[in-house]
Amino acid sequence: MDVDYEEIAYKIVHMCARIREDETVTIMGREDNLFYCELIALACSKLGALPHVAVRSDTYALRRATETSLEYLRKTPRHIKALIQNSDVIITVSFLFKDPALSSRIPEERYSAERSGNKPIKDIIFDGHRRWVGTDFPTPEQAASYGVDFEYYHDTFWQAMNVDYPALASRAEDLAVVLRGAKVVRIFSPKGTNLSLSIEGRRINKDDGVIDEEDVKRGDPYLNLPSGEVCMAPLETSANGKVVFDIGFWQGQKIKDLEVEFKDGRVTPLGAREGLDIFVKVLETSEGDKDRIGELGIGLNPAVKEAIGDTLLDEKIIGTIHLAIGENRNEGGINNSTLHWDLLVEKATVEVDGRVIMREGKFSLDIV
Structure with a gap:
């Protein structure tokens, strides 16, 4: 295009x-x-x-x-x-x-x-x-590193940049309404994710393509482009259970099916189909609250259909969630770290205070 x-x-x-x-x-x-x-x-x-x-x-x-x-x-x-x-x-x-x-x-x-x-x-x-x-x-070299066709990567990126922003903002607000005031979120996936965490008292951030006065007043004057997610900082000691991340990237290196355990918010790697050594090394060399739960995000951009390997795009896919470890003060948390690392869970089922809002990657809410 x-x-x-x-x-x-x-x-x-x-x-x-x-x-x-x-x-x-x-x-x-x-x-x-x-x-x-x-x-x-x-x-x-x-x-x-x-x-x-x-x-x-x-x-x-x-x-x-x-x-x-x-x-x-x-x-x-x-x-x-x-x-x-x-x-x-x-x-x-x-x-x-x-x-x-x-x-x-x-x-x-x-x-x-x-x-x-x-x-x-x-x-x-x-x-x-x-x-x-x-x-x-996006560049041809980036596409090659992800193993995807450049034309597809290029078009997906720019189409995601040029979405209907008013519609995206409405979609993000619909989801934020469900999450505001909620306490417990549980996440499941077909590969074995079973995680519980608390978002009680935490602000709900909307990455909807516009930094408006409400964002500034809320202390959330930040934006990713392409946009399309609702995210928050869970209580840092609240995450418990297992997560299998379908995909993650670090400095051009791919991680697949990374299995970790969270206990009172701290992450311990258990295994991976590919890239476990990368995950371990990054944790070893980072500083501060590098191994604590930092973010829960839910993707909302309709132009991104499948994971490519570019986290900026992948975390916006409708029907996925991503969790980050490390720094999260800009999202309303207290982690202070040199690391903020987003990792993706596909086909997620998400419960909010016992209410299913997403089942295996499909929203149960009338927001998409």
């Missing part, structure tokens, strides 16, 4: 982030999507906002991560920290390498050191005082 990047940039600025005149906007991307970042910046400039664009190449990111010391990687650049502190809006146009295969060349302890150095900056981004939009830009 042909993509009108300028139109999408306009929507991000005017509809999604609702940027206003004289606001400061920092846009961070990759060398290959500089033109797209600049279109977003131009849309900001035309309405009188003050954008700044910063991009990097895969080559630089790889060499920085592999050719410098661990002590260097743990440093936090104070001028970048000041830039973010003085930004009203941050737009991230790059979650991944242009070529994810390069990320496998970086030892996990070096990723951990980088996450440690970046954490003070992320803490500012997600302190509730500024808006954040996180998105990406």
Whole structure:
């Protein structure tokens, strides 16, 4: 499909982030999507906002991560920290390498050191005082790493970006109504998931394509694009039971059928069809509340039909849930960690205070 990047940039600025005149906007991307970042910046400039664009190449990111010391990687650049502190809006146009295969060349302890150095900056981004939009830009190299056709990946991504946002917002609100004030959520799946957790007293966040005044007042001025989920931070000590995650990715590496046990919120790996060593290594090298339940999310985007391997897309699939471990303060929780990792459960059955709202991937509610 042909993509009108300028139109999408306009929507991000005017509809999604609702940027206003004289606001400061920092846009961070990759060398290959500089033109797209600049279109977003131009849309900001035309309405009188003050954008700044910063991009990097895969080559630089790889060499920085592999050719410098661990002590260097743990440093936090104070001028970048000041830039973010003085930004009203941050737009991230790059979650991944242009070529994810390069990320496998970086030892996990070096990723951990980088996450440690970046954490003070992320803490500012997600302190509730500024808006954040996180998105990406699909590439043939990413499609190859997922083992999918690029045309299919490309079209799925941009179709998911261009959904009917008012309809998506209505769908998200319908689901949020069911979850507000609820106490106990139970999750099952055909592969053996049987988990109980509590969301009592936690705010219900809607990733519906728009950061509106309600989101700002609620302390949830954050947005993923493509959008399409309702998520929350469960009580961190409440998760008990077994989960089998159908799929997960870490720096371009795939994990399949990961079986874990939660006990009083803490996760213990039990086995996996593929990638158990990756999961164990990430936990070993991360810091803080890295192994505690952090998030429960329910997908709502009708344009995403099946798991591709891109978490940004996969977690939006209608009929799936995802759980994250680690950092969750931006979602209303208390975990403080260098890690936030989303993993997907397909064909889930979900009960809320004993009421079935989803059965094997099909909503029992009239919201889709």
